[in-house]
Structures are given as C-alpha cells and as structure tokens.
Amino acid sequence: MTVRAVLGSKGHQVISVSPDTKLSAAIKILSERRIGAVLVMSGQKIDGILSERDVVRVLGERGAGVLEEPVRSVMTPKVITCRETDTVGAIMEVMTSGKFRHLPVVENDRIVGLISIGDVVKWRVAEFEREQEALHDYIKTA
Secondary structure, three states, X not given: OEHHHHHXXXXXXXXXXXXXXXXXXXXXXXXXXXXXXXXXXXXXXXXXXXXXXHHHHHHHHHOHHHHHOEHHHOOXXXXXXXXXXXXXXXXXHHHXXXXXXXXXXXXXXXXXXXXXXHHHHHHHHHHHHHHHHHHHHHHHHO
C-alpha cells in the first residue's frame, strides 16, 4: 500500500504555524486539535516542524520562559518528507530509523498531507484485518 491510500482514508488536512508564532500559541493548537505536530511554514515553504517531543525537550532544557519565544527557536529545522507513491513499509522504515513520528507528504513542491506513525499503524491494522477476513471467507467457501 502507498501513502496515497493512507491519505485517502485520513484526509489531506495539514495544520501549520508561522516561524514567528509564540511557542505557547503553537502548544495551544496542538492541544485543541489533539495532534502531535504542526508544520512551521513561510507561505508554501516548510521551515521546520514542531512536535510534542520538541516542546518537552526545550521546556526541560530552558524552562517555562521559552513559551514566549517564537517557534523558530524551538522547531526541528531539518524535515524529511515523503511522496504519495511511497509505500507504507518504506515510510515506516524512515520513521523508525530517523526516530520521528510525523512525515509531511510533498508532491510537485506542494504539501498534500501529513502522515503520523499512528496513521500508519491504524492503516496496517486495518489491512491485516481485511486480509484475515478474506482468508476466513476463502476457507469457509472451500
């Protein structure tokens, strides 16, 4: 299966903030939307990604004063992306080896979605359940 199939079931919505957004405002978005990361963007350009892990790390290192700083001072600037044609297995490997949980999906220099490890796991479980049901039906009719 491909990233396109996962996006087809989960949707293409991407939440982003500007690099100048205060960390406290970005945290509020993460909380209200119940998401684990937001893209940090200037227009259509990805400047970085801000995840819950980034927030916890910087709070532990610098304390609560960091909440008033802009997201650009906290975000992860190097963002790995994938394409809709990438396989679910391939992006699982990239996420596991890179030790991150969110992967923006880019096609023709445009953001078309954001895949989380949770989306991948949910998709894989549903895929295994479909296969199990197909095998069960096959055995019943044999």
